[in-house]
Structures are given as C-alpha cells and as structure tokens.
Amino acid sequence: MHVVGMVLHPERDSADAVNAVLQWAARRQIEVLGIDAEVGRLNCAAVAVSASELGRRSDLVVSLGGDGTMLRAMRIADRQQAPVLGVNLGKLGFLAEVDVPDLPDALSAIDAKEFTVEPRLAVDAVIDGQVVTAFNDIALVRYPGQPIAQVAVRAGGQPFVSYAADAVVVATPTGSTAYSFSAGGPIVSPAVEALLVTPAAPHSAYNRGLILSVHDSLELDLLPGCGQLAVEVDGQAAANVSQGDRIAVEPRPAAAHVVRLGRTTFYQRARRKLRLTDSAEISVVWP
Numbered sequence: 001m002h003v004v005g006m007v008l009h010p011e012r013d014s015a016d017a018v019n020a021v022l023q024w025a026a027r028r029q030i031e032v033l034g035i036d037a038e039v040g041r042l043n044c045a046a047v048a049v050s051a052s053e054l055g056r057r058s059d060l061v062v063s064l065g066g067d068g069t070m071l072r073a074m075r076i077a078d079r080q081q082a083p084v085l086g087v088n089l090g091k092l093g094f095l096a097e098v099d100v101p102d103l104p105d106a107l108s109a110i111d112a113k114e115f116t117v118e119p120r121l122a123v124d125a126v127i128d129g130q131v132v133t134a135f136n137d138i139a140l141v142r143y144p145g146q147p148i149a150q151v152a153v154r155a156g157g158q159p160f161v162s163y164a165a166d167a168v169v170v171a172t173p174t175g176s177t178a179y180s181f182s183a184g185g186p187i188v189s190p191a192v193e194a195l196l197v198t199p200a201a202p203h204s205a206y207n208r209g210l211i212l213s214v215h216d217s218l219e220l221d222l223l224p225g226c227g228q229l230a231v232e233v234d235g236q237a238a239a240n241v242s243q244g245d246r247i248a249v250e251p252r253p254a255a256a257h258v259v260r261l262g263r264t265t266f267y268q269r270a271r272r273k274l275r276l277t278d279s280a281e282i283s284v285v286w287p
Contacts, residue, residue: 001111003031005058005082006046007073008038009065012089017064018044020103028111033058051076058082060110060259063096070095071234074120074135074256083117085110085259094177094273097259106261115261118190121172121214122255125231126248127241132233135256136175138249139200139232140220140241141167147227150243153197154219155212162223165199170218170249172196177270179235185209187274189266193253214251221246 004025008014018034022045025032033054034046055061055076061084063073070086070093077084086096087103098106109115124131125138132138142149142165152162171180176188176196184207185198195218198209212218222229222245231239231247241247270276278284 001030001059003033003057003059004107005033005054005061005076006039007035007054007061007063007065007069007076008042009069009089010038012065014064014089015042017087017089017100017103018042018046020100021062021064021107022046024104024107055080055082060085060107062087062107065089066093067095068235071135074122074258075133075234077256078122078133079255083110083115083257083259094269095174095258097261097263106259109261110259115259117257118260119254120174120190120256120258121193121195122252123170123172123195124250124252125170125233126250127231127239127245130239132231132238133252133255134175134233135172136178136234137169137171137180137232139167139169139179140222140229140247141232143228143230146229147225148203149229150223150226152221152223153210154217154221155210156216160210161206163199163202164204165202167200168220169198169200170195170220171198172251175234177274180209181274183209186211187270190258191266193251195249195251214253218249218251219246220249 032046033049036048039046061077061082063070063086073084088096151168153160169180173188173190180198183198183200193214195212222243226243228242
C-alpha cells in the first residue's frame with residue numbers, strides 16, 4: 001500500500017482518527033491524501049486534493065464518520081480499485097468496521113493483506129438525461145401539501161404494479177436496512193445482487209414491495225395525477241420529477257468494495273444496529 005485517502009465527517013471531531021492514520025502512515029512512508037475542504041480545517045499533514053483525485057490515486061479509502069460519510073466514500077471510490085474501510089466516530093455505524101482505538105491494527109492488517117472485501121451494488125437512475133448514483137437508495141418522495149406519489153413500476157420490460165404512496169423507494173441490499181426497512185421492506189444480505197422496490201405508506205390494499213434481479217430492467221412511470229416529487233439519492237435531494245416523467249433504474253454490481261476484517265458478520269451488525277428483539281411469546285437463549 002502506497003497511498004491512503006481519508007474522507008471525513010463534516011461535523012464530528014475527527015482529529016484523533018486523522019492523527020492515528022497519519023502516525024501509522026508516517027512510520028511506513030505511506031502518503032496520506034485528504035479532500036481539500038475537509039483537511040484544511042484541521043491543519044494536518046495530509047496532502048489536500050480533490051475528491052476525484054483522492055478516489056483515483058488511493059490504494060485504500062478510509063471513511064472517518066458514520067454511515068453517511070461511508071456512503072460518500074463509496075461514491076468517491078466508485079469505479080476505482082481502492083476498497084473502503086469504515087471507521088466509526090460516535091454513534092454505531094452500520095457500515096463501519098472498526099472504532100478509532102482499533103484503527104492502527106486495522107491498517108496494519110490491510111497492509112498485510114489480511115482482510116476480505118465485500119462487493120457493494122450501486123444503482124444508477126437517469127433523470128432528465130443526467131445519471132445519479134446511490135449505494136443505499138433512490139426515493140421518489142411526495143412534497144408536503146402536494147398530491148401523493150402515483151408511480152407505475154415496469155419490471156423486466158412488463159407492467160407489474162402501480163403504487164399510490166407517500167414515497168416509492170428503490171434500494172440496494174446495502175440500503176435495505178435504511179429507508180426501505182422503515183417503510184416495511186425486508187433485510188437483505190449485501191451478498192445478494194438485487195434491487196428492492198418498497199412503497200412508503202401506500203394508499204391501497206396492495207402494500208407489498210418487490211425484489212428484482214439485477215438482470216431485470218426497472219422503470220418508474222409517474223402517472224397522471226401524481227404530484228411533484230423530490231428525488232432523494234442516499235438521503236440527499238437531487239432533482240424534482242412530475243407526472244409524465246419516466247425514470248430508468250440500472251443496478252451496477254460491485255461498484256465499490258468494503259473492507260471486512262472478520263470481526264462481525266452482517267447479521268450481527270444488523271441485529272445490533274436495528275436493535276432487533278425476539279417475540280415476547282417465545283423464550284430464546286442464543287448460544
């Protein structure tokens with residue numbers, strides 16, 4: 001490993017984590033890059049570069065923050081070779097692999113190639129001729145006071161179902177534990193290559209979601225009577241759409257790779273992060 005890139009949370013105190021990376025790298029003569037607007041406020045020894053240059057040059061991208069920072073790091077690493085290590089700052093990060101005290105040992109393990117990578121699916125959507133990319137989800141969300149979302153789902157080139165709902169969420173397995181889960185969708189292992197379509201607060205008797213293969217085409221048509229909708233990409237507003245618009249959604253497997261050191265499994269992280277509990281009607285003693 002020759003170059004490590006850092007992506008920082010915009011608000012949380014990341015000084016200790018940044019120093020841990022810099023001190024570890026200095027002992028091994030490894031260059032450390034940071035996004036200019038982020039490392040500038042810390043006055044640290046990282047080389048300030050643009051986000052695109054960081055993604056292009058890094059052998060490893062280290063995300064210092066929470067899940068939002070991790071998603072941004074994955075977008076920076078998209079179409080590049082560098083895997084992404086998630087370091088949790090503060091709250092329990094679902095995508096994070098280590099906490100700050102474990103960071104030097106984790107970097108040493110990665111440098112010694114004692115790790116695995118978990119491929120992560122991205123989803124691209126074409127909106128007004130522009131492509132937006134998400135690693136969690138793309139959601140068509142009703143504006144307050146506007147008519148509800150009326151969206152026809154075309155799967156595999158064929159009409160499948162129309163939803164009248166507050167929102168329609170297209171999620172990756174990574175995003176299955178985010179907005180889609182809150183809307184009633186299933187938890188899906190990141191090892192599964194699929195897309196989830198989940199209606200939020202559907203205004204119809206049919207309230208079930210849909211899971212599609214990455215080999216199936218997916219299009220969303222906004223029907224007459226549909227209000228103006230916000231397009232949220234990984235929780236960030238990206239565009240507006242309205243009746244008559246069609247959104248083509250394309251899954252892209254293995255767009256980014258997440259570092260795993262074998263300390264926890266996806267199911268352990270999901271149970272802990274989502275605070276899953278067993279039924280009160282049964283007594284379970286987990287070994």
